[in-house]
Amino acid sequence: MKYNIRVYQAKKSNLSKVDFNNIPFGQTYSDHMFVADYKDGQWQNLQIRPLSHLSFHPGLMALHYGQSFFEGMKASKTNAGVPMLMRPEMHAQRMNHSAERLCMPAIPEALFVQALEKLVALDKNWIPQTPGAALYLRPFMFATDETLGVRPSNTYKFIILTGPVGPYYAKPVKLWVEQKYVRAVAGGTGEAKAAGNYAGSLYPMKLAAERGYDQIIWTDAFEHKYLHEAGTMNLFFVMDGKVITPSTDGEILKGITRDCFLKILKAKGIPHEVRPIHIDELVQSYKNGKLEAAFGAGTAAVVSPVCEITYGDFKMTVPEMKPNSIPALLKAEIEGLRNGTIPDTYGWMHPIETAAVVTAPKKKKVLVLEPA
Numbered sequence: 001m002k003y004n005i006r007v008y009q010a011k012k013s014n015l016s017k018v019d020f021n022n023i024p025f026g027q028t029y030s031d032h033m034f035v036a037d038y039k040d041g042q043w044q045n046l047q048i049r050p051l052s053h054l055s056f057h058p059g060l061m062a063l064h065y066g067q068s069f070f071e072g073m074k075a076s077k078t079n080a081g082v083p084m085l086m087r088p089e090m091h092a093q094r095m096n097h098s099a100e101r102l103c104m105p106a107i108p109e110a111l112f113v114q115a116l117e118k119l120v121a122l123d124k125n126w127i128p129q130t131p132g133a134a135l136y137l138r139p140f141m142f143a144t145d146e147t148l149g150v151r152p153s154n155t156y157k158f159i160i161l162t163g164p165v166g167p168y169y170a171k172p173v174k175l176w177v178e179q180k181y182v183r184a185v186a187g188g189t190g191e192a193k194a195a196g197n198y199a200g201s202l203y204p205m206k207l208a209a210e211r212g213y214d215q216i217i218w219t220d221a222f223e224h225k226y227l228h229e230a231g232t233m234n235l236f237f238v239m240d241g242k243v244i245t246p247s248t249d250g251e252i253l254k255g256i257t258r259d260c261f262l263k264i265l266k267a268k269g270i271p272h273e274v275r276p277i278h279i280d281e282l283v284q285s286y287k288n289g290k291l292e293a294a295f296g297a298g299t300a301a302v303v304s305p306v307c308e309i310t311y312g313d314f315k316m317t318v319p320e321m322k323p324n325s326i327p328a329l330l331k332a333e334i335e336g337l338r339n340g341t342i343p344d345t346y347g348w349m350h351p352i353e354t355a356a357v358v359t360a361p362k363k364k365k366v367l368v369l370e371p372a
């Protein structure tokens, strides 16, 4: 199905104000955003319009009861200049998984993809050309009813923001194995990208930062023994020649980078396992000199090398990522797919048609930004 997305173009672009050699993550936005309203049981008012503030009633339900979630993905350009999304359908599916868990409406997959295509096509000049840089895409949804009382909202907004992000030279991270606080528990919202999951992680992360750590390794809620994930990335360990990542089991976000890595490992015949990982296994492997690498996997850095893991008083120094190591190979494969130097045998890359985007008629002087 083709959706009718009206496009209102910004009168003036802010592109020339951006220093593409210095783009801190999440602080620069492109000229346009996609906005849709959910009302009377359907998505309507589909628009791409200039980025602007929104005004809202203080009774906005998202603020009180937390019906809010987001996605994170990137658009990049191949070396030949073709804008690309990577696995947008999988992001749509994860988005709808989050929506279902938070009792929010699904976004039709085709609408999600068409909104991204049109928005990225319009702001294609915002996709950085520097190797490793990209246009970060932030689809999100929140409840907009203006009444108090714990119940699902009847109305919602779905918005997509975009903004350029520089190449992410991930400094190896120090991780603290958390034994008191939890991010998620089976049956909870850990597998959704619920905004509240991130709010709940801030205080334990602050404590870990005060001890000198970059991120927490979250563990299971009952024994604090099984390793889950860290910050905004899934975890991989290379032990005794084998790549191991924790099974998600409803408690860990099903990272799309994680899924890509598992498929790449399979395609390349690299031994790997998906299963629960007990902290004692990691400690033993380290003591026996079999811990070869540890790294995080996520959209932002692709691969985040880990240099240290501390469990209570026990500090493990993880070997540096070597140029021909497994994490380096995984990172190179994703970057090669994005810049078009590696053929897309996986069927993940989604080129974007950049023929002129048809904008709404100019004569409409006053743009009505909110539904009447």
Ligand SMILES: Cc1ncc(COP(=O)(O)O)c(C=O)c1O
Binding pocket: 072, 229, 231, 232, 233, 234, 253, 254, 255, 256, 257, 258, 297, 298, 299, 300
């Ligand atoms: C909690 C959490 N885990 C893992 C990830 C990695 O997921 P992805 O590879 O889809 O970016 C993210 C990032 O979205 C995250 O927020």
